[in-house]
Amino acid sequence: MKIYVPADALARALGADAVAAALAAAAAARGLVVQILRNGSRGMAWLEPLVEVETPEGRLAFGPFSGADAGALFDAPEAHPKALGLTEEVPFLKRQTRLTFARVGVIDPLDLADYEAEGGLAGLRRALAMRPEAVVAEVADSGLRGRGGAGFPTGIKWRTVAAAPGPQKYIVCNADEGDSGSFADRMLIEGDPFALIEGMAIAGLAVGADKGFVYIRSEYPDAIAVLGRALALARGAGLLGASVLGSGRGFDIELRVGAGSYVCGEETALLNSIEGKRGTVRAKPPLPAIEGLWGKPTVVNNVLSLATVPIILARGAGYYRDFGIGRSRGTMPLQLAGNVRFGGLFEVPFGLTLGEIVNDIGGGTASGRPVKAVQVGGPLGAWFPPALFDTPFGYEEFAAAGGLIGHAGLVVVDESADMLALARFAMEFCAVESCGKCTPCRIGSVRGVETLDRIAAGDGTAVPLLRDLCETMRLGSLCALGGFAPYPVLSALDHFPQDFARAREAAE
């Protein structure tokens, strides 16, 4: 009997290790021989820990599972109180189009044979048989855009690095994932690390880089451990090293761990951090593609961008490009978080409206109270009120509505949320995380906190000041930390003016 218990950090944080132990004990007590496999997460946070049992008809799901549910799984599985039926038929999963996350939760993340059996390495094999320019063209034709936030076309970035002169180039994977509400990078690395490794190897072959770095934030101890083991396995199997899959072309990857700095997710700060420096932002130009790590041409891509490359190579650019809307091609792993009933990871083609995502998929709030707002794209993303829920999920569509999709993390708050407090938090966060290089960000964010405190105390004359300050930050900041921190502040102010007037009304 084969049983799956996720080793994903979220499942473990909800007791998955104890569940695995209880299942082993209950099986032993019944004299049953079971194999307990630790997979990634299927991404349904409200059902974690989600236990699955393999049957000839497919896997059966049970959750949210606790140790006390273990015995019944063996004694009366059909009547089990936590039974959810076939995993693949659970509506939240069934409605998805999983391309980037196809194997996450399905395979044993550290079993290379399992990886290959589920379609892994097909993309790399095809890339090895192609000319590097053709690989870059395939990625460009797919329409894939950077999933880290800025949405820059990945193929164009690769072409720039490929064309840059010099013998030494680098592939850098940005796994800093600092945005609140985001966890797709973490889930991918914990659930299917070879997909990232394969994507980086393809990138290396395509642009002529023989060395890669993955920069993971220190807040992700499980992902760090899994990727470290996956890299060792990949080297052992000849997937990485002097001759990738026996091709005679070399590529290897080094893992680097961040140190608790949000701004190090910005690509040039990240490069400084890998170089062993303070994580301050560099002025652009030069672009990292021309002068990146140690001044060498460097591809910096998000985990999801790189992990999507294998399926594009395996299935062809057209297959991927056919999903999506407008200039947002392919699928996006949405992350539903905060006060949401059905939180987790939901990969779909671009194009659902925000309302469909929050209400139909997310099921509204966890508290049962009405949704007040949704912050899309992390701490620098705008708050969307329900009035904007008809906005289709796409880069241009969200920009037109005054926001951004960023890394596609969505934080839902219910009507009890205080938007002024959240605006203040955005400024405070910017002050804490500012790299200090430019005054509008470093000082402006501190002034922003003070100004919001004045508004909270009932001083309505501070509102125009806040707007001015936001304008100064927007225009005068070198990077998007200072430049975009005004988004959550102004969107809160514009859409929820009543939250900024409450103290004043009370005073009057």
Place this chain on the structure above:
Amino acid sequence: MPEPSQTNRVAEICQAHAGREGALLPILHAVQAEFGHVPSETLPLLAKALAVTVAEVQGVVSFYHDFRAAPAGRHVLKICRAEACQAMGAVALAEAAKARLGVDWHGTSAGGVTLEPVFCLGLCAAAPALMLNGVLAARVDVARLGEMLAEAGA
């Protein structure tokens, strides 16, 4: 002056990272894992090993939130302060922790618990989240936090 044993250990750590490009962060992580903080006496040793100035090493140590100049308490409790956790009661959870421990952020309680803020642990779909002594916990309420601290003997 650092203790001789500390000097030796730092030399070993630097040696283990010799030849690695941009080794300062990995070395600082290793030093902190060894001593629980980055002792100021070790900075000249690191500077020498990496052929940079002490001021540069100091600048890096102070830039990153993870590196401590002084030891933490026996227990380290990191509570997520970011938006998704706020949406599920993280502010109240943090206030309860502060009250119970009698400290503010970055303080260490009489019982040896250091309270630190953290901005997202990637568990935002099961908020609020925290990390106690390196172990993650999700969907934590005030009662559960109390149990966890009691179990840890804090």
